[in-house]
Amino acid sequence: TYRDGENREYQARTDGKVILAAGSLVTPQLLMLSGVGPADQLRSHGITPVADLPGVGEHLVDHPEVPMIATANGLHGYYKQGVGWRMIRNGLRFKLFGAGPILSAGVEAGAFVNPADPGNMPLVSPNLLQHPADVQTMIAGQRFFLRAFATSPLKERIRAVAIPDPTDPGDEAILRHCKRFVKTNYHPAGTCRTGPPGYGMAVLDSRLRVRGIEHLRVCDLSAMPDINAGNTNAPAMMLGSRCAEFISGKAEAHPLGPPG
Secondary structure (H helix, E strand, O other): OEEOOOOOEEOOOOOOOEEEOOHHHHHHHHHHHOOEEOHHHHHHOOOOOOEEOOOOOOOOEOOEEOOOEEEEOOOOOOOOOOOHHHHHHHHHHHHHHOOOHHHOOOOOOOOOOOOOOOOOOOOOOOOOOOOHHHHHHHHHHHHHHHHHHOOOOOHHHEEEEEEOOOOOOOHHHHHHHHHHHOEEOOOOEOOOOEOOOOOOOOOEOOOOEEOOOOOEEEOOHHHOOOOOOOOOHHHHHHHHHHHHHHHHOOOOOEOOEOOO
16 A cells, blocks of 8 residues: 555456565565564554564664864866866866866765774764764774874875864864764665575565565665665665565575575
């Protein structure tokens, strides 16, 4: 059963397999509205449980982001390079020589760093900067990039750091900066995680099938057991490719479940 934009209700039936790929936020919502999720919670909203899967909607993980800004000591950036006479100049330069600012991807360099002890078990909280471990990790990350700003060859192109406040390098000042600017990096994952029976309330088996429901698969980042240390575009495409192998019968059998 589904509704359109005018709240009209329809019913659809299938004799085949259904693949749900609405993303880490909407996929668990649709499952719970359909009776698949934590039974007690569903009953409290007047929804009859079809499959009691407490892990649906749990384990949300994301990449929080706090910006840092510094002013340059020369014309190293792209400010106003796409307007006025600069736009014409840069367009001609690209057309004639295949060079210039138009070749920029917008992000010239990036790094994913983990300042925590690699021997420690990872701690993940969906409440941004609410856990002391997350606070210390974010502060350590800010300090890493402050050191990068002060290291060649970048330091020769930086006039001054604008934020966080360069006059107060203490933890409290950096934390105030983080809490003011922290936001999601739009990488939600893990809300219908894949795993063997009993693993962290895993919702899906090793072939992306919803436990307790026949012919239903989830194929989006909600299926990830945990988030990767980087952009989530490649894992999303990998999940789509792997799901296609499962439904086409091209994937090899896995010890955690039969093919199909």
